[in-house]
Amino acid sequence: MSLEKNIWKWLEKVPDPEIPVLSILDLGVVRSVKVNDEEILIEITSTYSGCPATDVFIADIKSELEKHNLTNVKVQMKYSPAWTTDWITDKGRVKLKEFGIAPPVNEPDKSILFAKSFVVPCPKCDSDETHLVSQFGSTACKALYQCDSCQEPYDYFKCLR
Amino acid sequence: MKNELINYCLRLGDSSLILGQRLAEWCSKGPMLEEDIALTNISLDFFGQSRMLYSYIAELKGGDETEDTVAFRRNEREFYNILLAERPNGHFGDTIVRSFFVDAFNFHHYSKLKESKDSVIAAFAEKSLKEVVYHLRHSSEWVIRLGDGTEESKLKVQTSLNELWSYTGDMFDMNDGDHLLTSEGIAIDLEEIKPLWNATIESVLKRGKLDLPESKYMQKGSRNAMHSEYLGHLLCEMQYIQRAYPNSQW
Numbered sequence: 001m002s003l004e005k006n007i008w009k010w011l012e013k014v015p016d017p018e019i020p021v022l023s024i025l026d027l028g029v030v031r032s033v034k035v036n037d038e039e040i041l042i043e044i045t046s047t048y049s050g051c052p053a054t055d056v057f058i059a060d061i062k063s064e065l066e067k068h069n070l071t072n073v074k075v076q077m078k079y080s081p082a083w084t085t086d087w088i089t090d091k092g093r094v095k096l097k098e099f100g101i102a103p104p105v106n107e108p109d110k111s112i113l114f115a116k117s118f119v120v121p122c123p124k125c126d127s128d129e130t131h132l133v134s135q136f137g138s139t140a141c142k143a144l145y146q147c148d149s150c151q152e153p154y155d156y157f158k159c160l161r
Numbered sequence: 162m163k164n165e166l167i168n169y170c171l172r173l174g175d176s177s178l179i180l181g182q183r184l185a186e187w188c189s190k191g192p193m194l195e196e197d198i199a200l201t202n203i204s205l206d207f208f209g210q211s212r213m214l215y216s217y218i219a220e221l222k223g224g225d226e227t228e229d230t231v232a233f234r235r236n237e238r239e240f241y242n243i244l245l246a247e248r249p250n251g252h253f254g255d256t257i258v259r260s261f262f263v264d265a266f267n268f269h270h271y272s273k274l275k276e277s278k279d280s281v282i283a284a285f286a287e288k289s290l291k292e293v294v295y296h297l298r299h300s301s302e303w304v305i306r307l308g309d310g311t312e313e314s315k316l317k318v319q320t321s322l323n324e325l326w327s328y329t330g331d332m333f334d335m336n337d338g339d340h341l342l343t344s345e346g347i348a349i350d351l352e353e354i355k356p357l358w359n360a361t362i363e364s365v366l367k368r369g370k371l372d373l374p375e376s377k378y379m380q381k382g383s384r385n386a387m388h389s390e391y392l393g394h395l396l397c398e399m400q401y402i403q404r405a406y407p408n409s410q411w
Binding site: 046048049050051052079080081082083084113114133134135136137138140144158160161 | 289361
């Protein structure tokens with residue numbers, strides 16, 4: 001197997017520091033891995049521009065690859081194209097739900113103020129009878145919801161497009 | 162053109178940083194838990210946005226400049242943030258109205274700026290816009306709720322609108338460098354943004370049963386780094402650690 005393929009495999013072990021059930025690959029923040037004679041260049045993107053997890057991503061990628069004796073690793077930020085929740089893998093979505101976080105749903109165009117509201121099913125009981133508590137949650141990427149059927153309060157991973 | 166580009170990036174980055182710092186002052190003081198979290202979440206977005214530009218500025222300047230030196234080693238007269246950003250938080254209604262004016266501006270501005278010929282500025286606008294739609298929705302909903310709320314909330318938020326109105330013209334101010342960058346396709350002619358901004362403001366105020374302020378007088382100066390008395394105090398607090406212990410790291 002080529003080194004590049006191995007690196008992708010090893011990166012699967014690097015968790016998102018804030019939602020540790022997801023790997024950084026599930027989250028879709030690793031944009032490219034390039035191996036040349038001098039160094040290994042890894043391009044990543046941030047989810048939200050102020051996300052404090054970004055610096056942790058960089059440190060964790062380096063320390064994971066160090067375990068495989070790769071020390072000449074350079075991690076670079078790539079801002080365009082901007083990250084979208086569409087890049088979260090299907091596996092990642094399943095893991096989110098199992099963890100109790102509702103994965104992103106197809107939201108109407110947010111650039112239209114006061115667009116119609118949409119349903120975020122409860123990750124515990126799958127009920128559609130839920131309501132938004134706050135657009136802003138424990139981290140930049142999440143909103144707070146509550147289920148009207150089982151009463152469970154839960155995080156929703158906001159759709160970002 | 163490099164100096165004009167640096168100055169333009171300072172205008173964008175400083176406006177984000179200073180408003181982010183103001184919103185961060187709400188931390189642990191919000192009117193309720195959800196709102197405390199919302200205001201500081203938005204603050205964090207602004208800090209992230211300013212970092213993108215400050216690292217670009219550091220790269221353009223070269224030498225020992227870093228995003229931290231750009232943020233923490235400049236004085237008032239070297240800051241180019243819009244005047245609204247440095248206005249004190251006041252009460253919750255004042256904070257919401259200030260954000261509402263700026264969010265509506267950012268929304269229309271970045272919608273166009275993402276086509277900039279400068280790839281870093283375009284990426285900054287594209288990324289920021291996704292966050293700004295949340296900010297604008299948040300501040301607009303509150304303007305409506307306070308305006309269409311109780312007699313007291315209506316009176317308070319209408320007063321906030323009237324008092325902050327005279328600082329809105331400053332957002333659209335451009336210097337010679339901005340005009341040059343506009344002709345190069347890098348910056349946006351802010352005159353084009355004005356009617357779009359006006360339309361958003363009018364439609365939200367109408368929904369909130371609030372009146373559009375009438376005053377025509379506009380306070381300006383920030384595009385030439387002329388600020389109100391509030392900025393220096395804000396910088397004192399924000400820059401304290403880097404001034405007292407230069408180059409300290411986490």
